[in-house]
Amino acid sequence: MALPQMTEDMSQSELERMVENATRASNFLKAISHEGRLMILCHLVSGEKSVTELERLLSARQAAVSQQLSRLRLEGLVVPRREGKTIYYRLADERPARILEVVYELFCSPEAG
Known part of the structure; x- marks a missing residue:
């Protein structure tokens, strides 16, 4: 997959959309850049988990887990579900799983060295 090229003849709306997308991507990367949040997402790739x-x-x-889940929820990466007194979390969509696949391939797989 090739990245689109920035050119001098891009329209103002294309540039604004690019800045907006860069902001969203930056917020996403900041949210997953914390070791605790990254580990939570890794565990949620396999399915819904309770806070416990x-x-x-x-x-x-x-308290630490709840704080990290709150940030992930704020960024729209996880979705809570309450059942009685228990709160369960799952990934909101496929974005974190797709990124974690690449992170695993680059840093965790036997081939990563």
């Missing part, structure tokens, strides 16, 4: 499950998987306190 995430605490156990991350060996983290509830």
Whole structure:
């Protein structure tokens, strides 16, 4: 996949859309740049998890996990679901999973070295 080329003859609306998209992409990358948030997303790739499950998987306190989930929710990366007193989270769409596939390939796979 080739990236589009910026040219001098781009319209003002094309430039504005590019800036808007760059802002959205930057916010997305900032949201996943924290180790705790990245690990939460990694765990959610395999399916919905409760806050308690995430605490156990991350060996983290509830307050820390909730803070990171709040940021991910604010950025639209996760969606909560309440069942009684338990809150479950899942990925909001495929974007985090697609990025995590690339991160895994580059940093975690046996071929990554």
